[in-house]
Amino acid sequence: MNNKTSIQGSWASRWIFILAATGSAVGLGNIWKFPYITGENGGGAFVLVYLACILLVGIPIMMAEVFIGRRARKNPINALTDLADESAGSKSWSIIGLMGMLSGVLIFSFYSVVGGWVLHYIKIMLTGEMLGVTSEQAGAAFGGLLEDPTTLLLWHTLFSIMTVVVVAAGVNKGIETVTRIMMPALFVLLLILLGYAMTTGSFGDGWNFMFHFDFSALTWNSALIALGHSFFTLSLGMGTIMAYGSYMTKKASIGKTVLTIGALDTLVALVAGLAIFPIIFANNMDPGAGPGLMFISLPVAFGQMPFGQLFGTLFFVLVGVAAWTSAISLLEPTVAFLVEKFKLKRLTATIGLGIVVWGLGIACLGSFNFLSDVTFFGKNTFDFLDYITANIMLPLGGILISLFAGWVVKDKFAQDELQLSDGIFKLWNISMKFTAPIAVAIVLYFLINPLS
Numbered sequence: 029m030n031n032k033t034s035i036q037g038s039w040a041s042r043w044i045f046i047l048a049a050t051g052s053a054v055g056l057g058n059i060w061k062f063p064y065i066t067g068e069n070g071g072g073a074f075v076l077v078y079l080a081c082i083l084l085v086g087i088p089i090m091m092a093e094v095f096i097g098r099r100a101r102k103n104p105i106n107a108l109t110d111l112a113d114e115s116a117g118s119k120s121w122s123i124i125g126l127m128g129m130l131s132g133v134l135i136f137s138f139y140s141v142v143g144g145w146v147l148h149y150i151k152i153m154l155t156g157e158m159l160g161v162t163s164e165q166a167g168a169a170f171g172g173l174l175e176d177p178t179t180l181l182l183w184h185t186l187f188s189i190m191t192v193v194v195v196a197a198g199v200n201k202g203i204e205t206v207t208r209i210m211m212p213a214l215f216v217l218l219l220i221l222l223g224y225a226m227t228t229g230s231f232g233d234g235w236n237f238m239f240h241f242d243f244s245a246l247t248w249n250s251a252l253i254a255l256g257h258s259f260f261t262l263s264l265g266m267g268t269i270m271a272y273g274s275y276m277t278k279k280a281s282i283g284k285t286v287l288t289i290g291a292l293d294t295l296v297a298l299v300a301g302l303a304i305f306p307i308i309f310a311n312n313m314d315p316g317a318g319p320g321l322m323f324i325s326l327p328v329a330f331g332q333m334p335f336g337q338l339f340g341t342l343f344f345v346l347v348g349v350a351a352w353t354s355a356i357s358l359l360e361p362t363v364a365f366l367v368e369k370f371k372l373k374r375l376t377a378t379i380g381l382g383i384v385v386w387g388l389g390i391a392c393l394g395s396f397n398f399l400s401d402v403t404f405f406g407k408n409t410f411d412f413l414d415y416i417t418a419n420i421m422l423p424l425g426g427i428l429i430s431l432f433a434g435w436v437v438k439d440k441f442a443q444d445e446l447q448l449s450d451g452i453f454k455l456w457n458i459s460m461k462f463t464a465p466i467a468v469a470i471v472l473y474f475l476i477n478p479l480s
């Protein structure tokens with residue numbers, strides 16, 4: 029057993045780790061993306077594939093990330109190097125950490141733009157501007173926001189600053205403090221909104237939409253989206269969970285802890301769907317409305333319902349909190365790397381990285397206005413970054429992490445950290461060596477070579 033600790037600090041308890049990792053996992057992925065991709069992919073069958081991906085691929089890979097981080101107690105690049113070294117493997121595996129940092133930077137750049145939309149919506153819900161608006165008016169309001177780079181820049185900048193301030197304050201004073209206050213608040217808000225959705229009279233329709241398994245609607249592309257989303261929503265494949273794992277105490281059981289995080293993340297996504305779809309159905313709106321579901325359909329719905337101003341505001345506060353704690357975790361692995369590798373002060377590292385991601389964010393927010401002509405493979409910058417990170421880079425990072433944990437790291441080191449019973453360890457090991465990488469490879473193959 030080693031009793032090393034990270035120079036960045038350690039979580040005060042196992043529960044703080046669970047809440048911090050859940051804070052990372054629960055984000056725009058759960059409340060904005062999950063409901064709209066479920067809507068676009070026909071509901072139930074998509075939810076089932078997503079759940080299978082979480083259980084069979086996501087959870088085992090999360091265990092691998094946590095144990096790699098905790099064993100080395102360093103940032104992902106150095107953690108991978110140390111473990112490769114210890115197991116007499118090639119140090120080139122640390123490339124996974126490099127690719128992960130790149131994914132984090134690219135995700136942040138569109139994430140904070142959406143985070144900015146959310147802050148804007150907190151304001152307009154609070155001031156009652158959206159009360160009683162029609163679908164056309166709400167669509168025009170959202171369209172107007174996207175066409176207004178100055179307003180977008182303002183909110184994107186505020187969101188970036190909020191994130192940088194917390195990361196700069198450090199693991200304990202920054203991330204842990206925000207976690208302690210914001211995560212309980214998030215759960216309470218979500219339950220309040222679920223209760224509210226139950227009063228709409230359309231709860232059953234929302235439930236059926238999510239849990240009626242119609243496989244005819246399922247395509248390879250939706251399977252890919254479900255798999256990609258399981259990485260995105262659990263913050264896997266880019267080193268975030270590895271970095272958070274490096275601040276975890278040795279006493280805590282990784283298996284139980286990771287199961288709890290996966291279950292909480294899934295629960296929040298499902299409850300968010302059950303809070304949103306009934307409101308959509310009660311107001312005869314289209315569940316397949318795409319990314320605008322949250323920013324167009326929901327405000328219209330809230331605007332017509334009793335206490336809509338209050339609950340609408342609470343809803344966007346909830347989304348804002350979720351986005352904030354995730355954005356923090358997108359920066360942490362790179363900041364830890366810059367501090368440990370180049371001996372930078374945390375403040376300097378965070379501000380430097382903050383400026384880079386803020387600048388990239390401007391290219392993303394420009395996708396809707398002054399840079400709308402810039403496209404990659406037919407997608408604007410915003411959609412392109414969302415697509416390559418969630419659907420390609422994170423799954424690829426995930427495959428590599430599982431191959432590394434399964435084939436390179438010596439079983440005895442893995443078991444030393446994981447402390448699983450023999451049978452469960454075998455299952456986990458098979459998942460790392462075969463199941464997870466093959467599942468991801470098949471889906472990626474069909475992405476590149478579509479069936480029809």
Ligand code: PHE
Pocket residue numbers: 052053054055056057058135259260261262263264266268354355357358
């Ligand atoms: N899991 C976050 C979400 O669902 C996004 C995220 C991805 C955060 C990768 C960190 C790392 O919104």
